[in-house]
Structure formats: C-alpha cells, structure tokens
Amino acid sequence: MKPAPFDYAAPNSIEEAVALLARHDGAARPIAGGQSLMSVLAFRLAAPALLVDLGRIPGLDAITIGADGVTLGARVRWRDIEKDGRLSGAHPLLAAAIAHVAHYQIRNRGTVGGSLAHADPAAEMPGIAVVCGAEITIVGARGERTVAAGEFFTGALATVLDTDELIVAVRLPPWPAGRRWGFEEFARRRGDFALAGIAAFYDTDAAGRARDVRIGVIGATNRPCRLPAAEAALEGRIVDDTAIAAAAAATRASVDPPDDLHAPAAYRRALAATLLERALARARR
C-alpha cells in the first residue's frame, strides 16, 4: 500500500500555495495533517501529481475568540481545541463534539480545515459548522470568499471548493451564555465515525420557551445538515417530553439515510431520533 508517486512542495505563503494549486489545474492536492488524505493515497484512491504542504504557512493555526465568535484557523488541530481551556466556556458544543473525533495520535495531527475539506458525512466538525451556521473563509486564485457552512457541503466527500482553493479559517458565531445544548453520537467503537450524531441547541425566552432552535445531524445523511422539521417542532415551545417526542417524530420522518455496510436506513433513522431525544434531554437539564 504505497502511494503512487507525486511531487512535493512546502510553500511559505497562501499565495504561493494557491499559485501551485492553480498551475496544476486539479492535479495538485493540499495536505496539512494528512490524517484523511494519507490513507486515500495509500489505497491509491487518489494519485495527485503534486502535494502542496500547508505546514509552513504562518497564521493558520490560531484559535481566536472574540465578539464575532470563535474563529479556528484551518490548521488548528483537534488537540489544540482539546487543550484550549477557553473553549469549554466560549463554545461548549464545539468542545464536546470534538472530544469524539478519532484517536489520540490522529488528534495530534488532524486539522479543522482538513476535516471540512474532506467532508465525511459522519465527521463532527462539518456537522458543528453546519448546525452553528459557521462561515468558511476560502482563498483561491481569484481571491478570497466566504461560504456559509450550510452551502459548503454538496454531498458525501464533496464541497464547493475549487481545485485551486484552500480553506483558511472557519468562524462559529458567538455562543451566548445560558444557551441550552446537547451533543450525542453513537459509534461502534470509541473514535470510530458515528453511525449517527445529533447536535441540538436553543436559547430560552423569559417564559422558558425555546427560541432559535438548531438541530443538526451527522452520519445519517449524505452530508451534515439541519433538520428544519425537528427545529420547527420545538420552536417557541417549552422543551418537555411532549415536545421532544414531536421533534423525534419529525426527525424520523425527515431523515433519509442510505442503506450501507454498517447499518440499514431504518436503523439510522431510528438512531437519529433516539439521539435527538437524548441530546434534548441533556439540553433541558
């Protein structure tokens, strides 16, 4: 399982990296931590002519917490999120979800940008980005653009990224204190990709009703997405057993998973609803 041959470049700036990607017109691939790409190469599922290593580009590894939310540089690693004590307050959902990502060694090299670009439908970071309404900043040969996470993922392992484009950062909107949230996922073994996962959060008004309800699902659809029907079942309501049951029913009705090797569609549909119930039970505690 040796990769097909390729050339290697380690530019010192984004501009250089983008120029290399553009010049190779789809035959070059960026690599950062390589925790997804390296196994793709080992199986020869991809055979790029050039790998553009983003490892030497300064300024991509910062975690910035400010009035506009939490901004993660593309090269921020799972380990960096785990070790950043500020995040449990600044974005507890992010911290909780990222705790499920892969294993110890992978967490030391796997990056936020790599996960977003790889776009595995069961991955946590894309799911959090979508459910939170994150903005993804992209730089390419034609300049910089910002894409809403909800529009970034176009299918399993597919995104709007052009072959000459790089993710430089993702910004999660501010997380108000007192927000109710829950994250639940179910995987066969610790660190495996989830069979399904649910992230749910809402704010409460003075009467204790749920406002701005967000429910996102991973693993049970071909890309991370929100569940508008389940959100609507809770919006403006007290989150009690009845409301949760209604949201779970809406989840069952609206999630349309594929059958695959690891689970039939019916299982994932039921699992998503179960995890939603559990996430909401946690959120309202």
Next chain:
Amino acid sequence: MTSRRTNTYIGAAIERFEDLRFLRGRGIYVDDVPHATTLHAAILRSSVAHGLIRVLDATEARRRPGVVAVITAAEIGPVPVIPIRLAAWPSLEPFVQPVIAADRVRFVGEPIAVVVADTAARAEDALEAIALEIEPLPVVADRDASAAGAILLFPGAASNRAITYEGRKGDAAAAFRSADYTRREHFSVQRHTAIHMEPRGIMAEWDRIWGRLTIWGASKVPYPNRKILAGQIGVDPALIDMIENDAGGGFGVRGEFYPEDFLIPFAARHVGRAVKWIEDRREHLIAANHAREVECTLEIACRRDGRILAFRGHARADLGAYVRTNGVMGPRNVAQILSGPYDVANIEMDVELLLTNKTPAGTYRAPGRFEADFFRERLIEMAARDLGIDRIAFRRMNLVPTTAMPYALATINPLESTTHCDSGDFRQTLDRCLAEFDWATKSRLSGADREGRRHGVAVSCYIEGGASGPREDARLILEPDGTLSVHVGSSSVGQGVETIFAQIAADALGVPIERLRSVRHGSTGLVTEGFGAYSSRSTVMGGSAVLDAAAKLEAQIRARAAARFGCAPDAVLLRDGTAIGPDLAAIDYAALAGDGLVADGTFLNERRTHSYGAHAAHVSVDPRTGHVAVHDYVAVEDVGRIINPETLHGQTVGAIVQGLGGALLEHLVYDGEGQLLTGSLADYLMPTASDFPVIRGVALEEHPSPVNPLGAKGAGEGGIIPVGGVIANAVADALAAEGVQPTALPLSPPRVWALVEAARNGRK
C-alpha cells in the same frame, strides 16, 4: 508419568525472555531481516469474483522503472496446486487452489501476476501497467447459489459441494421419536477471521551455485510447508531452509501454505536474487484465510426432566473459492464437538462444505468449536426455558460425569475419526465459574432495567481439544561452556514458547533457568522433523519432546560423570548443573560437556487432550441503539497442568477478547457480486482497549492429562470457544421480556435493534 523432581520453574510466572527484545523494538520479523540487495514483489490480484482471463499482457509493466520481472502462469509453466494438509480426501481434490490463476479466477484477491522490482512502491506502480481483461461469469455469492448448482465453479466437479461430514453416535432418529420434548432452530455465525497484527511476509533467496533455497518468514508448520514447496518447485527438501523469524501473531491463519509460499520462492529462483514480499493489509483481508461462516439447523431432544437425549442437525459451511490446506477442519469440528462437554448418547449431524466466489476459508483459533458452541448453547438455553428448568441445573445434569472418562465424542465420516475427552470434572469448573462470577448476586439482575439499559447474565460450558499428534521433536545441547540450548520443531507465533520450553528443560534437568542459553524453534535446520504450532499443541507436544530429550541428555551426563568418579551411573547425583559423586566430589556440567553433548527427544501421540471449563458474562443492552456492553466476563478452565500462569492467562484473556470481537463486532461482509465490502481495518472492526475492560480468567490444574508426561493440556483456544454462546444467551436474558432470541452473530447494534423491533411488532 510425573516428573521426579520438585519443579522450580514449571508453574511459576517466569517473565518472558522474548519480551526483552520485543519491548525494545528489537524483534526481527520478516520485514526486519537485514538484507542489502533484496528485490521486492507485489501481486496483481483479481478484482473480479468469477471470470475468465481473456487478456493478460505484462509487456508495458516490464518496461516500467525498476521492474526486474513479471511472472504469470505462462512463466511458471504447468501450474502447481496447493495440496490439502489436514483430512485430505479424494472428493476434495477438484477444489484445491492453483498457486496462480492461469485462465480463470474464482475470488477477488486471487493472484494473477507477480511483479518483482527494486522497491516495493515501484513494484506496486507496475501492477497498474499490466493489461488485464477478465470476462465476468455469474457469481456464486452464497451457500444457496452454491447448493443450487446452476453455476458450477469447477469444470472437473459435478457440484459445488466438496464433501459432507457426518457426525454419528447412537441412534438419533429413535431418540427423537421417543422424546418428551424437541425444538428446532436455525443459527448462523458470520464470516470473520484472525487478522493477526503482522501481515504475512516471505523473503526467499536462491543460491544458484548450490541450488539452495532459503526462506525467511516461515511459521506454524515449516516442515510440512517445506515438503509441499519441494514437490511444487522441484528442489530436494534438504536443500530448502525454512527460517522462522519473530511472528506477529498467527491464530491459525498465518503459516499455512498459501499461493505466495510458492510464488515468492519461484520468483527468487526466476530472477536469481533475493525477493521479498510483505503483504499489505488490504491484500491480507482478501487473500489470507477467512473462517467461521457456518449456518446450522439444529434440533434437540430431551426427556421432560431435562436430560438431553439427542442432537440432530444439518449445517452448511461457506468455504469460499477453494479447499485450502486446512479448510475442512472448522466444519469437520462442528460435526465432532457439537455435543461439547455434555453427555449426549445420540447424535446425527451433517455438515456440508460448499464452494462460493469468496476468499477461501481456513482455521481460525478454535475452528468449528466457536461456531458449534454458539449453536448448542443457544439451543440448550431455549430448551431449559421451555421446560421450566433452571439453566444451570439443566447444564449440570447433562455434563459428562468424571466416571465416564475417557468419553467418546461423535465419530466423523468419512475418515471414521473418533476422539475422546481424556479426563476432568466438568461440574467443578462450572461451580467454580459461578462462584468467581458471583452468580447468586448477579443473576438477580436478569432483565433488570437500569437507566434504560437492560441487564442479563449467562453461563456456558465447553471443552477444548488440543495437542494434536502425531509427533514433535526436540534437541537438547549441553554446550561446552556448560550452558544449554533447546531446539524444537514446534513453532512460535507469539505465545512465548521460548520461555515455556526453557522452564520445562530447566526443571527436567534440574538446572537454574539462567543456564538455558537459547531456545530455538520452528526452523528446519534445527531438528530433523517437526510439525508446528496449531491446535494448541506447542506446549504439550514440544514440551513432551523436550522432556524426552532431557532424560536422554541426563543419561549422557550421568554416564560421563560416572566415568570420572569411577562409580555406577546410578550413584551420581545431578543437581543445579553439577554432578556429585559418591564421595561428594562435584563437577560442573561444563567440565563434562567436552565439545558438547547432544540428545534428541521425540514425542509421539495420537490421543488429544481436552481442557474444559465454563464462562459467565454480565451484559447490558440499550434496546434503543442495540448496543451491548460487557460488564463482567469470567472464565474458568482446567488445563491439566500449568507451565506458566502468566502466559496461560494471556492466552485466555486474549482469546476471550477475540471471541467478543466475533460475537459483537467482526464481520467480513460481501455483496452479491463477490466483492468484500469490509476491505480495511476502518470497516472490519476489531476490539480496542476501550471496548471490554473487565475480563477475568482463572486456571485450574486439578485433572492432569493422562496422555502426555507433562500432564498438560492444550490451552490456547479455550478462551474463545464459548464466547458467542455466552454473550448471545446473556443478551437473550436481558431481553427475555420481549422474547428476543438471537440466532445469528455478530450481535451488532443494528441487528440487536432489529430483533427488539421485530419482537415488539410481533407482539402488537
């Protein structure tokens, strides 16, 4: 037949010699053997499950950078087949595997060409340049298609059925006619396998001056494999040196004769250089033996009081595309040990071996036994429940009593092979297991709901056959410096045999273990004949051969000492590496060794040992996700005699966790086109450190084996045998309120969830 001295080392938790190199990263596995000029091989494998090779052209590949040769069937000439090593039978012959596909492929992964190049990466590059066209044929995707026979896989055979084994004892039909109670169920165990951590690997070097072949990476059965290779390649076996390096696990799969065991030595001779092939994990998953895919319709007949009168059943094994060296053993064992530790007078068990377009099957730790125990223990659990009898009382009343030893199991036809339980008290291990587990307390949890998880417990009994004959050889050498060397034909696949044999030899000779300079094993240059590591035989067979060699060496030492002392040999006292004469003069062995003393020992035995025991488990099930958690798992086994409690405990715990993998996680899944869907370790799920934290093992030595001088019984497999049955019964216990009755493994979350759903919907 017990040893004369008090044992110092046998039974002691001697820390392993092997660990000193393994822990420092200094083990020498086959890919670590230093060789400056070796070439590297990569193998083109079929991506089609069944088809005819229409185009195979390596012209372009031969021009690729670094490529030295491309070998196909055309370069080999008449293509040799791989003979059956165990339980050969004429009806099996049409189904054996050629070492390379010449015109037809029968599974995804079958070798078609070998590229030899200067680096492994370049050899892989050149695979992509081989022009290959395969005309697809209809795929025999499962047992039904195989049995139907609309597509015949082998032109020389009238069906896809290799053989049907019949396990027979008493008169099952009569017993069923007269029984108070009968029940019939259909069970299945999924295809899964060993996945030892080090993939396979071979390095072969051809010495053109002397016509010698040297082969590194030999394992398990180097002597039989040497014979097979010699016949295929036309080299005198005496000119083939099989060298056993450190081996990263075997569990029955490593070390059988595979196509690569011919192709790589052939390639080495073809190019006149050393050639190395290191299997990668992707090809391991499609090329090395699979195992365990057996389904069974099983009936039990009982008296009203719970006494089992008979078993009757029909099983079908999916053997994959070819009958390999040991491929029949698993299904054969299903027929033989169906009754396990229970006294069952009447048995009629047929096992059909069916060929399909999947990777061929072979043995994996406790072949057939894991499957048969799952079938039997599930059915017993159901029968006890139906009859309103406590499931432990039911088992206890049916266990083979001590007074019935040796106890004959079913006879297998064809071959008319019989085997006996050699000794033991099966009730004792059951009772000890219940006590260790605290059954009295834990069984109160049956069916209990704790925070949405439902709890269940179960216990099962089993026997473990081991120590296959016919023979093993050992050589003991008293070196000129007074140290000792042990050479054994048994092999190591990581069990710690170096330490075990040192313990046995040191005790047998009454010397400090530090005197044991080296223990070498498994390489054909060491002893004239050897058999290997399978069927939990290394310790018993090799150890008994070491005892024999030790007695002979001691006689030589005694004779030399007697000559020096001028006394009768009987008057010499041997102690701690010193010979002491009648006048209390002492001579160290070093002074008696001269240029070295050599003694060859052997052990012949056709009678197998049977360890036995009981396992108990406490699980909980989340009915909403189908997740099964194992909270406690206790194994009690009587192994006759414990040589090293630490290595034994390691075998037990490791085997249990492998069994939990087979019960809950592991599955080689194929689609209808014969494509393996679980082609990576991300999809083939093995247990990890966080899955099963509580595993407890207790070993007893209450009933030594009467069939070997050590009194030991094979003990490498007992840990895995009952796991599927115990876990499935515990899940059934947890979900008894719903009436959930698992009949198929693995108990994956989707399967358990679906059982709960079906049970609930069925009740509505």
Next chain:
Amino acid sequence: MTVRFDVNGRRAEVAVEPRTSLADCLRHHLGLTGTHLACEHGVCGACTVLVDGEAVRSCLMLAVQAEGRSVVTVEGLSNDAALSPLQAAFRRHHALQCGFCTPGMITTAHALLTEEPDADADRIREVLSGNLCRCTGYVGIVEAVLEARAAYRGHKADAAS
C-alpha cells in the same frame, strides 16, 4: 528529496521519494525496524512514533514532513542496560505476546504519561483505543501503564525542581 531531522537525538539526513512515509523512512532508510507497519492506513497504531514529543502515526505522515522535527522511536526509549520502568511494567504484567503492536503501545503510553502522569484507567483505555492488539485483550497493557505512572510522576517532579 533530501530531508533532515533528528532521530532519537541524532541528526539524520536522508534522500527519499516524496511519497515515502515517515514509517518506511525510519524502517528502511534508517534501519529503525522497531517501528512496525500493520495497516498502513492509520487505524492500528503499531507505527506510532513521537514527533516533537507528540504521538503520531508514522504511516500517516510523509518523511518530507518531518523536516526539521525531532522524532523518537521505540529504540530511542530503550537502552541496553535495563528496561525502562514502562517496559518493565509491560513485562511484569504480560502486556505483550507476539510483540508486534508493542512498540506502538510503548511510544503511545510514553507520550500519554509524559503529559498526563495521573491518567486514570479510563483515560488510558481511551488513548490506547487507537492501538490495536490482537493477542492480549489489552488487560495486561492497561495494568502495565497504570503501574508505570509512578515513574513518570517522579520524572515530572524532577523536571520541575
């Protein structure tokens, strides 16, 4: 390409193809065969080495990405005189059989205990869940790592003083 990095405290300069993994570079270019390859797709953990003190899978890293870094392998955690406390605990608890996963277990556990010498059994199991072992069932491995914590606590205290 030429890549320069420190291996076990020594400077290495190696000519490799860009596609060469750090694992293959260590094994075949530098002769450090204690680092084992059991899957080559980032699942099994046998190839774990320390890069700048952090445990990484060397099959998921290119050798050229090690430029300027400091790499430690199982050989670098070993000496001839005696087993390290972690290695001795592995031996005492029979935490290995075939030995193939062992170097990855040692490097991973070393990284963990260096950083978290008070890691509890659950944390140890979580971290080691990225390292497959097919022989032991993990029980002895976890016991060994738990026991070895004492040595790392002492080490950390020494470093602080």
